Amino acid sequence: MTQPPHPGPHGSLAAPDVRGDVIDHGEHLSIRGDWVLGHYARLKADTDRFLADRQGQRKAGDLSELGRVDTAGAALIAELLGPDALAQLADQAPDLAEEKRALLHAVAATLANRSEPQRSTTNPIVAILMAAGQRTEQLFELLRLLLGFIGQTLAALAYNLPRPSRWRVTSFVAAVQDTGLNALPIVALLTFLVGAVVAFLGATVLEDFGATIYTVNLVAFSFLREFGVLLAAILLAGRTASSFTAHIGAMKVNEELDAIRTLGLNPIDLLVLPRVLAMMVSLPILTFVGMISGMVGGAAVCALALDISPSQFIAILERDIALKHLLVGLGKAPIFAFLIAVIGCLEGFKVSGSAQSVGEHTTSSVVQSIFMVILLDSIAALLFMEMGW
Known part of the structure; x- marks a missing residue:
């Protein structure tokens, strides 16, 4: 690796190369x-x-x-x-x-x-338990952040509601249009198709028992209590929660949130409350539309395949289906809407400052929202069943 002396550019003997x-x-x-x-x-x-x-x-x-x-x-x-x-x-x-x-x-x-990669010698059972412990710790940390953010949102809501001068009416109306009116066609179409599928499957099973007339009850019960609110909530979780996360996350990447705080404004008042309130208004409306569309889809199948006319379908609904089933479904909608909006906004605030982080937290908001909606719906179904509702 030595470098001997060599002639210079004019033929004279140059010093050794300074390369090490x-x-x-x-x-x-x-x-x-x-x-x-x-x-x-x-x-x-x-x-x-x-x-x-x-x-x-x-x-x-x-x-x-x-x-x-x-x-x-x-x-x-x-x-x-x-x-x-x-x-x-x-x-x-x-x-x-x-x-x-x-x-x-x-x-x-x-x-x-600098740690060099080493071959793991951990027992596989210990490794599984360690991974489970880490996941559990991450879950509790996520719940802690979510509960804290819910508390901040409720505190801001309680402070702003009695003060109309602090209401963001324009942001609220724009959010209602985005979360409610623009989502109306897809919710109506999806619930109509699901209602038709439920009626067709119910008729196929009940035909063996000579009880196809109860297809009406099946469709009505399923959509008034569960499918109407659940399908609308899942659609909004995928459509709107991701939008909230991406919007707030992009603002954080562009340092717009810092600019808002510099101006003396509260990002929760400015960005979170209008979205949360808009979702709590939009989801009950979408739930009601989903219930009606689902039962219309079931009525179409009953009229075409079971010779149950629409007038007979409505008569059975009036006779056998109590109003409490409609109220149970509509009562769950504001709770689901609040959680979906809060999770979407929280994940937006958690963006670390890169485009990759925006994508990761957008995905996380959709997964968390759908999981929480299904979890709470299951708990509510068990609770209402035990209470005889």
């Missing part, structure tokens, strides 16, 4: 010349070749002939000698400049603290 090299003296290595970024490619190739020849074995070093050195060169010297040996050698070199000594110490400490 290493001389093997048997018991130790002599580090010479300039180890800087400009020579990094050649120095890296020489270092790799030297370590390959020595099969990765490291020897003691001598830094007395070391010229200029920067971070890239110091990293190569640490790779050649070892981080610990480099730090010790830098202390023992009397002629080494203080700035070079500090640089070599910093690079050696950084490389020594």
Whole structure:
């Protein structure tokens, strides 16, 4: 790796090349010349070749002939000698400049603290339990943040509702149009199709018992109590919660939230409350539309396949279906709407400042919203069943 003298550009004998090299003296290595970024490619190739020849074995070093050195060169010297040996050698070199000594110490400490990948020897059962514990801890942390944000939202709502001058009417109306009116066609279409499917499947099963007339009861019960609110909530969780997260997350990436706080405004009052209130208004309306559309789809199947006329369908609804089933379904809608909106806004505030983070938290908001909606709906179904509602 030595570089002999060579003629200069005018034929005179020039000084040796300042590119760094290493001389093997048997018991130790002599580090010479300039180890800087400009020579990094050649120095890296020489270092790799030297370590390959020595099969990765490291020897003691001598830094007395070391010229200029920067971070890239110091990293190569640490790779050649070892981080610990480099730090010790830098202390023992009397002629080494203080700035070079500090640089070599910093690079050696950084490389020594860098953890190298190790093969895991953990018992698989222990690894599964550790992973489960970490997931549980993350879940509790998520619930803690969600409860805290719900508390902040409720406190802001209680403070602003008695003060009409603080109401954001324009933002509220725009959010109602986005979350309610624009979602109306897809909710109506989806619930109509699901109602038709439920009626068809119910008729197919009940036909074996000669009880196809009860298809009307099946469709009415399922949509008034469960499907109407559940389908509307899941659609809004995928459509609107993700929109809330992406909007607020993009504002955080662009530092607009910091600008809002600098102006003395509260982002919760400005961004969260209009969305939460709009969702609590929109979801009950969409739920009612979903109930009607689902029963219309069931009535269409009954009229086409079971010879149950629409007038007979409505008569059975009036006779057998109590008003409490409609109220149970509509009563769950504001709670679901509040949770969907809060989760969507919270995930937007949790964005860390990159486009990737926006995408991750948008996905997380949809998953969390749908999970919470289904979980609460299951709990409510068990509770109402036990109460005889």
